[in-house]
Amino acid sequence: MTVSVSPNKVISNESKPYIDPYLAGGLLGVVLFLAFFITGNGLGASGGLNRIVVFFEDLIVPGHVDRVPYLLTMAGGDKNALDNWVVFMVMGTIMGGFVSGLINKRVYWSVGKGPQISVRTRLAMAFIGGTLMGYGARFARGCTSGQALSGGAVLSVGSWAFMFAVFGGGYALAYFVRKLWN
Amino acid sequence: MAPFPIEEIFSHAGANFIYLLIGIAFGAVLEIAGFGNSPKLAAQFYFKDQTVLKVMFTSILVAMTLIAWATGLGLLDIHRVWVNPTYLWPGIVGGLIMGFGFIIGGFCPGTSLVAVGTLKVDGILFSLGVLFGIFTFGETIDQFSEFWNSSYMGRFTVPEWLGLSTGATVLLIISVALFMFWGAEQLERIFGGKSSSQSPKIQMIGAATLVVAALGLVGLGQPTALDKWQQIAAAKEPLLTHREVQIHPGELLGLMNNDQINLVMFDVRNETDYNLFHIMDAQLQSVNQVEGLVNQVEGLVPTLLDEPANTIIVLMDNNESRSTEAWKILMANSVPNVYILEGGVNCWLDIFGHEKRQSCSTETASADGLRYTFKAALGSNQESAEPEKKVYEGLKYTPKVKLQEKKAAKGGGCG
Numbered sequence: 046m047t048v049s050v051s052p053n054k055v056i057s058n059e060s061k062p063y064i065d066p067y068l069a070g071g072l073l074g075v076v077l078f079l080a081f082f083i084t085g086n087g088l089g090a091s092g093g094l095n096r097i098v099v100f101f102e103d104l105i106v107p108g109h110v111d112r113v114p115y116l117l118t119m120a121g122g123d124k125n126a127l128d129n130w131v132v133f134m135v136m137g138t139i140m141g142g143f144v145s146g147l148i149n150k151r152v153y154w155s156v157g158k159g160p161q162i163s164v165r166t167r168l169a170m171a172f173i174g175g176t177l178m179g180y181g182a183r184f185a186r187g188c189t190s191g192q193a194l195s196g197g198a199v200l201s202v203g204s205w206a207f208m209f210a211v212f213g214g215g216y217a218l219a220y221f222v223r224k225l226w227n
Numbered sequence: 228m229a230p231f232p233i234e235e236i237f238s239h240a241g242a243n244f245i246y247l248l249i250g251i252a253f254g255a256v257l258e259i260a261g262f263g264n265s266p267k268l269a270a271q272f273y274f275k276d277q278t279v280l281k282v283m284f285t286s287i288l289v290a291m292t293l294i295a296w297a298t299g300l301g302l303l304d305i306h307r308v309w310v311n312p313t314y315l316w317p318g319i320v321g322g323l324i325m326g327f328g329f330i331i332g333g334f335c336p337g338t339s340l341v342a343v344g345t346l347k348v349d350g351i352l353f354s355l356g357v358l359f360g361i362f363t364f365g366e367t368i369d370q371f372s373e374f375w376n377s378s379y380m381g382r383f384t385v386p387e388w389l390g391l392s393t394g395a396t397v398l399l400i401i402s403v404a405l406f407m408f409w410g411a412e413q414l415e416r417i418f419g420g421k422s423s424s425q426s427p428k429i430q431m432i433g434a435a436t437l438v439v440a441a442l443g444l445v446g447l448g449q450p451t452a453l454d455k456w457q458q459i460a461a462a463k464e465p466l467l468t469h470r471e472v473q474i475h476p477g478e479l480l481g482l483m484n485n486d487q488i489n490l491v492m493f494d495v496r497n498e499t500d501y502n503l504f505h506i507m508d509a510q511l512q513s514v515n516q517v518e519g520l521v522n523q524v525e526g527l528v529p530t531l532l533d534e535p536a537n538t539i540i541v542l543m544d545n546n547e548s549r550s551t552e553a554w555k556i557l558m559a560n561s562v563p564n565v566y567i568l569e570g571g572v573n574c575w576l577d578i579f580g581h582e583k584r585q586s587c588s589t590e591t592a593s594a595d596g597l598r599y600t601f602k603a604a605l606g607s608n609q610e611s612a613e614p615e616k617k618v619y620e621g622l623k624y625t626p627k628v629k630l631q632e633k634k635a636a637k638g639g640g641c642g
Contacts, residue, residue: 071285078294084230146345159269174332174334178360181327198290217323
């Protein structure tokens with residue numbers, strides 16, 4: 046499926062196939078359970094990215110961080126926004142993806158995109174989509190990992206409503222942006 | 228009992244290392260599922276490849292079942308597990324925005340991290356977009372914070388919403404999800420041109436295992452407050468017998484005048500006594516029988532766990548019998564900072580109901596009823612309901628309240 050623009054086409058052809066989705070889901074479920082069982086917290090990603098943003102804001106305009114209540118709770122005064130568990134989880138997620146990708150020969154520079162659009166369009170769309178995703182994730186107080194997976198597993202009503210909203214939003218817009226992917 | 232106070236066991240750095248390891252496992256599993264690959268993720272929304280749905284829901288089913296079993300067996304204390312508080316409409320609006328972002332950008336924040344780890348340039352751009360979106364949110368949140376904080380329902384779970392047991396809820400969700408998986412297989416065959424899956428037999432075994440596990444949960448049930456108290460009784464009973472949690476009326480008055488404390492008082496007597504007299508701001512939690520008390524007090528737990536860290540809860544009866552029962556129930560549910568009014572309302576009136584302050588002996592406080600008579604049901608509309616600050620300054624008592632932050636309470640005795 047991946048349309049690789051990598052010069053290392055040869056390597057990409059050696060990539061191992063992905064594992065069965067139900068098996069992957071089962072493994073992810075065990076990881077999620079262990080996260081809850083050991084730490085009491087589930088999984089998270091956008092919370093960690095949030096703290097990275099606030100960390101840099103605090104470096105550049107500390108006075109501003111101290112005036113905005115929402116930022117203040119993370120990095121007010123001499124608080125370090127990065128000193129939080131979810132930041133370490135985010136670093137781990139990148140490392141885990143890298144290690145697994147290395148073992149399965151899927152680490153190489155490439156752009157995943159549909160066949161009808163240029164690389165430039167794809168990258169612009171990735172940025173725009175990411176912006177919406179980041180904005181929405183903070184609006185919903187969590188992303189697919191922190192809200193849908195974690196909240197879903199502990200049966201939070203809000204997390205289930207959120208999850209259906211994500212799928213609903215995706216399906217609602219899919220037809221109109223079909224050129225991007227098909 | 229899990230979850231474990233890892234900050235205390237492994238120090239701050241050690242705990243962070245554990246989170247790093249969990250993150251690595253998370254990233255690796257997402258990667259082998261194909262979640263670093265945006266066209267594969269986006270194909271979900273064109274019915275061709277249902278990997279996103281299958282992985283997400285399977286993981287939720289497995290984790291949900293394991294968590295319910297762990298709590299059912301008394302291995303995991305669900306009250307110390309983070310349950311996302313429900314803000315219904317902000318969650319739905321945020322979810323819709325994310326759905327748009329998903330189909331335009333091809334990732335969600337977690338999967339884009341895996342794409343970064345495997346050097347997918349679109350994933351890197353997406354992640355930068357996420358950072359920019361988060362930044363924008365932080366700068367604009369003040370414009371609509373009212374909506375963002377609306378439809379707050381606190382810690383609200385599906386079993387509470389449906390009025391079902393945890394086991395029945397898990398069974399219901401598994402049944403619906405299995406039906407959905409069947410539908411997903413049909414869609415992939417029609418739109419994705421895939422032949423039916425290579426290993427249907429293993430899938431059947433997996434599905435059957437989940438159903439059997441859910442049926443087992445229905446049979447197992449979840450521990451009641453009294454079961455949980457039995458588990459911790461050996462550790463917590465000494466607090467009662469050594470009178471470490473029964474606070475003197477003078478100390479309570481001090482707390483009432485302490486602005487730094489969020490004081491929550493529950494009056495667990497019957498309504499008649501409460502109407503005759505109660506301490507200012509004490510909330511009535513009235514029940515006719517002690518059996519009813521368990522349900523009533525357990526119903527308070529979600530709200531109490533949601534209170535800020537500087538919260539102190541004081542329970543009061545006419546004497547100490549019902550308040551002690553209520554204390555056990557709150558302890559069993561891991562509510563921190565719970566105290567009992569020594570000698571109850573009778574003792575309070577001994578000290579604050581007279582011109583000449585009396586000491587109060589808890590020995591004589593054993594009678595069940597209110598020892599004082601009132602001419603009218605004045606409730607808290609009388610002087611002794613809220614004595615002046617100077618009244619308690621001369622009182623002698625041993626202060627017992629030690630405010631524990633919720634984190635510290637995590638480590639307290641339950642493990």
